[in-house]
Amino acid sequence: MADRNAPFAALRGKTPEDLFGRLATPCYILDEAALRRNGELLAGVAARTGCRWLLAQKAFSNYDCYPVLAPFLAGTEASGLYEARLGFETLPDKEVHVFCGAYREQDFGELLRYAGHIVFNSPAQLAKFGPRAKAAGKRLGLRINPEKSTQEGHEIYDPCAPGSRLGTTRAQWDRQMTPELVALLDGLHFHTLCEQDSDALEVTLQAVAEKFGDVLPQMQWLNMGGGHHVTRPDYDIPRLERCIRFAQEQWSVTVYLEPGEAWALNAGFLASRVLDITENGGVVNAILDCSAACHMPDVIEMPYQPPVYGAVIGRPLEAEAFQDCHSERSEESVPSASKNTDPSTPLRSAQDDRANIYRLGGPSCLSGDVIGDYCFEHPLQEGDMVLFGDLAIYSTCKNNSFNGMPLPNIYRRTEDGRLEQLTEFGYRDFKYRLGR
Numbered sequence: 548m549a550d551r552n553a554p555f556a557a558l559r560g561k562t563p564e565d566l567f568g569r570l571a572t573p574c575y576i577l578d579e580a581a582l583r584r585n586g587e588l589l590a591g592v593a594a595r596t597g598c599r600w601l602l603a604q605k606a607f608s609n610y611d612c613y614p615v616l617a618p619f620l621a622g623t624e625a626s627g628l629y630e631a632r633l634g635f636e637t638l639p640d641k642e643v644h645v646f647c648g649a650y651r652e653q654d655f656g657e658l659l660r661y662a663g664h665i666v667f668n669s670p671a672q673l674a675k676f677g678p679r680a681k682a683a684g685k686r687l688g689l690r691i692n693p694e695k696s697t698q699e700g701h702e703i704y705d706p707c708a709p710g711s712r713l714g715t716t717r718a719q720w721d722r723q724m725t726p727e728l729v730a731l732l733d734g735l736h737f738h739t740l741c742e743q744d745s746d747a748l749e750v751t752l753q754a755v756a757e758k759f760g761d762v763l764p765q766m767q768w769l770n771m772g773g774g775h776h777v778t779r780p781d782y783d784i785p786r787l788e789r790c791i792r793f794a795q796e797q798w799s800v801t802v803y804l805e806p807g808e809a810w811a812l813n814a815g816f817l818a819s820r821v822l823d824i825t826e827n828g829g830v831v832n833a834i835l836d837c838s839a840a841c842h843m844p845d846v847i848e849m850p851y852q853p854p855v856y857g858a859v860i861g862r863p864l865e866a867e868a869f870q871d872c873h874s875e876r877s878e879e880s881v882p883s884a885s886k887n888t889d890p891s892t893p894l895r896s897a898q899d900d901r902a903n904i905y906r907l908g909g910p911s912c913l914s915g916d917v918i919g920d921y922c923f924e925h926p927l928q929e930g931d932m933v934l935f936g937d938l939a940i941y942s943t944c945k946n947n948s949f950n951g952m953p954l955p956n957i958y959r960r961t962e963d964g965r966l967e968q969l970t971e972f973g974y975r976d977f978k979y980r981l982g983r
């Protein structure tokens with residue numbers, strides 16, 4: 548399992564140049580065999596527990612690949628009108644759930660065409676839109692905030708941070724939820740995790756039980772949100788299943804989970820090439836034809852540092868000793884921790900003078916357009932391919948054309964190994980989001 552899901556396991560022993568050498572870079576490659584493997588793993592949890600899995604499209608919405616995931620999905624989860632429409636159009640036989648921090652009047656009528664389950668963030672939004680949605684036969688939910696932070700140092704990803712606008716706290720519920728509003732509800736929803744294991748879910752569920760245990764028996768379903776890193780090799784699946792069963796038994800609810808990352812973890816690559824190599828004060832910069840800011844924005848926002856084929860993250864003294872970088876690697880040798888760059892630290896010292904350490908960055912004007920420091924097995928040269936792993940998620944759906952940077956085309960690698968081009972991006976895609 549660990550090896551099968553490692554970031555470059557999908558290459559099955561071939562080199563990036565063998566597989567992707569003929570593609571114009573930069574480009575994304577989505578690996579359908581890896582998507583299926585993730586889907587099968589999630590389907591196993593559903594088969595054992597009866598939970599229902601949704602795909603959070605904010606993380607992965609390359610709908611050409613949806614047919615691979617469809618057998619494992621109860622439906623899709625949307626963040627608003629457009630994602631709801633995408634799920635409805637591309638998976639017409641599946642459920643469409645939507646949660647939005649606040650709905651707009653002008654969208655709501657159309658949203659009712661697509662979504663079967665509509666989750667509100669506040670009692671006021673439930674009061675404003677709920678009666679109309681109920682009359683249209685929709686199932687309604689309210690997002691609750693159990694006020695239990697389980698992640699540290701990541702406030703931007705913590706919906707339970709003090710003062711959070713996301714979810715209804717128990718105090719807000721007690722102030723604003725009238726019996727009429729409660730009667731509109733079919734379910735409750737919480738989303739509190741980010742790339743976490745099931746121990747964090749267990750802690751969260753305890754808080755949910757303490758704060759909302761009295762109202763849950765009136766509900767038909769409980770949606771436990773996303774952030775469950777289930778397809779990560781060391782994820783504790785039995786504990787997840789215990790959490791699901793606890794909710795089912797305690798409150799007689801149908802349990803939904805709506806991860807995004809878990810569906811497409813380690814199921815995509817970004818292929819790029821070296822354009823130039825410069826040296827400044829001991830830092831050797833390799834400037835690539837892809838950009839952190841434009842093509843992998845989570846590298847800057849999270850921050851997150853993607854694995855690179857044939858390299859380890861960081862300097863060799865910090866990173867684990869070299870493994871065989873061309874073989875399938877365990878997650879441990881490819882830490883996906885925060886970005887490993889200290890701008891003041893020269894990358895080369897007397898000890899590691901011959902180590903192939905490069906700071907990978909993009910060609911944009913942004914000084915911080917840096918992906919991170921990597922120690923390569925071989926020296927890099929202009930024209931070399933640099934293949935990033937784990938870039939199916941929060942990448943193709945989040946990229947941009949800042950600096951007039953072209954959008955990388957997207958390919959899918961089918962299960963029988965064919966490469967199919969899904970997009971044909973060009974100047975028009977840059978120009979027509981700016982004007983006519």
Ligand SMILES: Cc1ncc(COP(=O)(O)O)c(C=O)c1O
Nearest residue numbers: 603606738773774775806807808
């Ligand atoms: C409401 C909601 N559901 C699901 C998700 C998916 O989370 P992940 O991709 O981390 O599993 C998110 C992510 O922000 C979210 O906000």
